[in-house]
Amino acid sequence: MATDTRHFGDSPVDTDVLDGAAEPYPRNRLYVKIAIALAIITAAEVAVHVFPDAFGGAGSMPYVISLLAMMALKFFAVAYWFMHLKWDNKILTWAFYTGVILAVAVYVAVLTVMQVWGGMTGVGVDPLGGT
Amino acid sequence: MATPDPGQLALPSGNGAVEHRPLGVFTRPSSSKGWRSWFTSVDHKKIGVMYGAAALFFFIIGGLEALLIRVQLWAPRGTLLTADEYNQVFTMHGTTMIFLVVMPIGAAFANYLMPLQIGARDVAFPRINAFSFWCFLFGGIFLNTAWFLGGGADGGWFMYAPNSSVVFSPGHGIDFWNIGLLITGIASLTGAVNLIVTVLNMRAPGMTLMKMPVFTWMTLVTQFLLLFAIPVLTAAQVLLLFDRAFDANFFNVEAGGDPLLWQHLFWIFGHPEVYLMILPAFGLVSDILPVFSRKPIFGYPFIVFSGIAIGFMGWGVWAHHMFVSGIGPVSVLVFSLTTMFIAVPTGVKILNWTATMARGKLKLDTPMLFCIGLITMFTIGGISGVTHSVAPADTQQTDTYYIVAHFHYVLFGGAFFGFMAGFYFYWPKVFGYLMNETLGKVNFWLMFVGFNLTFGPMHVLGLQGMSRRIYTYDAGYGFEFWNQVATIGAFVLAGSIALFIFNIFYSRAKAKSMANPGPDPWDARTIEWMIPSPVPEYNFDPIPTITRRDDFWYRKYGETEDHMPVRIAATDEVCQSAEGEHDVHLPSPSYWPIVTAFGLPIVGYGLLYTHWLSLIGGLIVVAGIYGWALEPPDDPEAEHDHHDDDHGPVGEVEPDRAEDEDLSESEKEVETVG
């Protein structure tokens, strides 16, 4: 591994020297595999959207759940591998997912309170027409 | 190598290779003394002091607004303020006190004390720290310029939709409120990231999390609450901004906008906000009580974990602000229950404090008096708060003075009494002189009496049915007497604040002829008391190694078999001295934080008046950020030698700060070069 520490110099670092130091990097294969998997999942998401009837029709429970599941899978994959949570200190995982879980919790609660437990507005409910 | 070797990262500008004059505009500021240095300082102590000073300034403004309200309500059909002016005054009073007084005083203590309590040289990101302060100050000033540009915001500090729309509030007041608080929100968010990283990453050797002073713990919880609560408010404010500035339909009922959305978003922010205002004061009290009881805090883990529990549970109670908003019976039930539960960890703290004092050798100095004031007054406010969790009762109390009484007992009787305790306790550490004790005691009793006279009667008024936010009342409802009591109380309270300010200057004048109080005037427990007063620029030298909780105390005292403290070392022996050379390398001052922050209110004025101005403000921000990014965190030119090591001399630190302040201009120059 090259350890050139000439930096903030007026003349740019001669990087050709460094290029020679490149060695095979095993994680790159993994990254490409993850990316392919992500692409496939995305294709599957679109497929669900294009053929909704195979999943009980657009907006049905299986349709929504399968899309949410694929979304969550992509989310975790990017965070786990691309954002290095797999290899980094667990404090980072903890800090980030505190935010994620808190956000999901409070906003699901808001949606529940507003749309299930007697809010006046709801998806597809016209607050003016309803009165 | 995901985590690079910090040794390699050290001083990336190293080797003195290049002179950085970013954009060629400014030369790097280098002096850390003189009035100009305050504008470029990245020293957490100076920034903490500025937070405190700015907050006290806004406190006076907010206090004057409060007095206007009380004079208006002295008698039925008051004529001092019109209904419209009254709306502006109570809105700005609430907004100022919450966002520009209580939160920044918490930030002041967090900035000044927390790095000292964990034995750090500075916060994790010193320049961002300066940026946070200037954002807060400029945001606060921006908010208050509304008074000169058509009147303040008039929708209440919660700014409920659709009352906040252009239709119902056509002036610019609400825009000033909205954009001003967006700017202070940036301050809070960057500050939160900064302080959390500082606590997690920069503790002295041996300072494990469970050895940290309680104030540092409460700062950590507070900053986490800010980190996650501020973006919710920002989201809500962005919706409001787009509604008002660009005719969006978020709260436009005609297009299906739902006012309840604003209420939810606002209170999801608003309730954690309540806790993040009170927790710093809880932390201060938890550190001050043991000193004046000469006993360790009772049940330290309980204090810490109840603080964390409050932090978490604070996210699940927001809709108790909305019991009369029509959220449906199930929601009311759920949020009633969570509200009842959250009283438990708060009660745990009260119990711990009481048990700390029990059988202690109490010394009733001014800071201790204010602590006891907090415990008693907050208990009253807490109990009246639990009554809100009973939804049927709350339905009666909503929008009455009972609510006003409750939250003033929590915020003034709680948070502010705690801050007063902190001011009196830490004044010698920060400024190098003790506040006058007699005046302090008078100050406490005046404030205690004035406070109870002002807000105690409001319980009665509320239960009698007097509505809040109404500019007057009619004769014959029986409101007159208690309103007069409250108004008298408000002036007593104002007198106590005046006395506090007088005490600052009086004690300062007296201190000139008195000796420095020394590092440890209170025989205190935590490590910030082992360094000279006022604190030298480099804080600790050397950085102490921590072996147990209340480390400083146990350097002074051992324990007999029956757990009584025995002195094992004189205070002077264990304290650090300011004398001698201190080759401590500190971050260099910078212009860029203040420049960057200065662009933000200009963008704000542009949004309100002419978009060209926004462009200019935006360019200032971008230029500021680029200058910042290109500027090395350390100035290779100033204050240390051009050797390969990164520990150049900072210049000799004078033992006596009073002398420093009187240094002449020329001497400063010499120091800088030296």
Added chain:
Amino acid sequence: MADTTVHEVGLDAAAPVAHLDHDTNTGISNTKLGMWLFLGSECLLFGGLITTYLIYKTPLSGPTPEQIFDIPFTSASSFVLLMSSLTMVLAVSAIERGDHHRLRVWLAATAILGSTFVAGQLYEFTAFYREGLGFTTSRFSSAFYTLTGFHGVHVTIGILMLVSLLLWSLRGKLPEHRSETVEVVGLYWHFVDIVWILIFAVVYLIP
């Protein structure tokens, strides 16, 4: 704005570590920890905007989401943004092993893919506007433009940071012991991608 926004949100590529006499307590650099905390905070911001969209996605007048969304087009631009995460992570691994040439290639690729996405979004907005969906048309349009616009601004800031990194690297100011700067910008970039993963499913695909 470049590295710039990084500073704004709470990190300072090299500042803090230089002042530590000892390693950080957690072993994580201040910069990286600060970025992760900031990203945790951003979850609450985007959560609020997504919630707003979910509540308002049925307009009382004007075009509905079903009428206006062009799923094949958005799928393509989602794919582009997804692949930019791959090029970003390859850039990080390039600088970690000192391969400055590949670093620049991957940074440029990431910036180009990001720009493609933003261009696609601008095209989409224009097309929607022509079809009668202005910002003020309905509660749906306000919520939709605000949510996706906020995301677009985040991507744009990310592109500026990438371009600045590229320029730094070309001027020789990005040696591999400062690889963490690239990694931290990468975290921001991946987060922006993650948010789009959510938006693509919740806004576009689920009716």
